Amino acid sequence: MGIKLFQPDRPHSKEISWCPGCGNFAIRLVLMDALEELGFKPENTAIVSGIGQAGKMPHYINANGFHSLHGRAIPVGTGLKLANPNLNVIIVGGDGDMYSEGMEHFVHGIKRNTNVTVLVHNNQVYGLTKGQTSPTTLVGTKTSTHPGGVFIEPINPVALAISLNCSFVARTFIGHKEETKTIIKEAIQHEGFSFVDIFQPCVTFNRINTYDWYKEHTKIINNLDTSDIKKAFDLALNTNPYYVGIFYKTLKTVFEKNIEGYKDFKDPLYKRAVDTNLINQFIEDNYRL
């Protein structure tokens, strides 16, 4: 256990504003551990987050960070990765962040397949805005949006990701710390768009999906051939219990490795100098007619 390298020491990084008992604390510790164990350094790691309780993560870690906009962590993280593929980019957000406000980016992020890791703190509720229905709130749950109970079926992000042939798909429950750490480590190491849905109890607003509930309703995946998309999809559709573990892995064309801008030039964008001679020559060749 390291948790030294990524432990922040900045004045406003110490007073963590999550509710006592919130699942986010454990996710933070697991993430710091995973990064250290993988040998990453704060300066070559970047945590890009959206807005929500999960979105506060960059402030509680010693690494580059960008706390951006609700729903937009994936595009921001994508741009960052394209500007500098040497950075280890971890994109963090809540279920509202990723599956509602930013759903289009989730789908297209999977399609684009940049080598980033996406961690979704799925507490099945809107935490920061105080308990509204989220895209993953279960039918029957009473929320401030649906005081009589949610009656519309939730989104199944894991099945969705698999259906899109996402490069790496996993689900974990933060109550299983060691397993979660192993999976996050594998997600980070996987080359391509790696997606981990993390069941994270919100002790304040979600009275249904508690630590005990998750313990009872999840089952660790055993002996699965993670290259078999059909089996993975089948497993993902199961909601009683919810399977946790790695569902699916596939190596696909990685976006930034195949774009023109990185064919003859390998440096991150900020290191590229403008070649004025090349531009002058281009003008001579194309506009004198």
Added chain:
Amino acid sequence: MNEINILIGGQAGQGLNAVEGILVKFLKKNNYYIYSSKEYMSRVRGGINTVTFKISSSLNCSLRRDVDIIFSISKGVLDWCAKEGRISSKTISLGEEEYLNSQNEIKLKKIPINLKNVIEELGDKRYLNTAVAGVISGLLNTDKSLITEVLQNIFSGKSEKIVEDNKKAFYKGFDISEQLSSQIKLATINQDNSVAHKLMMSGNDSISLGAIYGGCNYLSFYPMSPATEMASFFIKNAKLFGLVVEQFEDEISVINSAIGASFGGARSVVTTSGGGFDLMEEALSLSGMAEIPVVIHLAQRPGPSTGLPTRTMQSDFNLALYAGHGEFPRIILAPASIEDSFYLSSKAFNLAQKYQVPVFILTDQYLLDTYYLLDRNNLEGEKPQKYYIKADLDYKRYLLTENGISPFAIPGDSKGIVISNGNEHDEYGDTTEDEYYSRIMQEKRNQKLFSIEAEALMPKFIGQEKYEVLIYSWGSTYFVIKDALEIINDSRIAFVHYSQIYPINKKSLEYFKNARYILGIEQNITGQFGEFLKTKIYKPINRKILKYNGRAFYLEEIIEAIKIFMGETYGN
């Protein structure tokens, strides 16, 4: 000045671009000054699109309404031109007989030309465009043998036969119109040897190349006229210049990715138009708060909503000025010309980096789709300056400084870490609601505006020291007003043209103090820039000359409107 104004009209998909491509190159080879501008419909097939060429003996960069020759390559062109008001008593129309018919009675000289038969001999309809270029070239005093080189250039990589057949088609057209010379009297245009040394470039290419010259290396976009062409330029040249280009799923991701890239040290640009930019507003505000540079190429077209997708307007000044919630500094540039496009586009990236703010380049369809000859020397850019430092272990992304500018560091470039934040923050970038930071960070961001203002570009001023009437304008209307004033030649009138429209240089307000009457010229219905100026000049604007039908100002219109004002004000 002697000039010949030629309009070629046809349906979308008929190859007007091909005619334009051949003509521009051929006429330049013949040492003529050329100006070309397009207007087209938002459709891929059918409709009426037109290209206007002006041939002259010296630099000439404004759009003229009255055309000398209309060449129809489809039905309906004459009706269209009549409605557009482009036909004068002197206009002559050419084309296949059937294309010279019009639904409404139009009085003009019609000269039928039979090219179809001619082309049938060559066995390929596509040669028609080359023959049309031949007919037009034949009307002018040109050396037809120069076409070989032009065709070799256009069809480089294609077979010798294609070049030969195109040459035959060109010659056939050329020979036909030589026989017409007795029927068509055109102004004499002198050839000028210096044309050979000039460049022929479109506004779009100038904006794009200027950006690359300014160090831009990241472009994200979602297709939208007239902004897409810049992306196309980047895509075509991505490998050569090492540019990252991506078409994102929507404009929201376009700008958020650009901001992410800038956070990582890229010099990023987004290229979009009204509706697309509307979707970017929240992220514009993020750029303001997180102090991350981003350049926004906002290519204007008429709105509201989808409006007229392929036409021109200057109606998004207010949008650029007021977009985004909260308060934060920004910079808005609006190139006057193709030359200015290169300069401002390159400069935009330095400004964005230096002040860590969003910078707009406001262009419009007219500017982007216009070509004319320019001097290589006038295509000057600003070289990229380095505005970042290495972060130390105690790096503060939002360090409080006297001028509000905190040294910018790039993640991964050194041992220190960088934290950016769209929430209010302390100096390190961590979220806080502390009263001190809540206040001081607003002041810090706002403070940057004073330095930005201090180096704001002065507008161009044309006029005598003493004048009575001051005309103001901004963006792409520069040449048409300048040329109009040269023709009017009235020393009582001066002209001030803004290329940096926000913040404006305060010294420029002096120009308004010295004027008795103030006249605005803009391509929108409310005179947005004038309304903004009013809050600075504390004077009424005596007249606004406004055009808002999606078509660029014609030289004649400006002359007429100014003359009317002068007549009403001073008597005839």
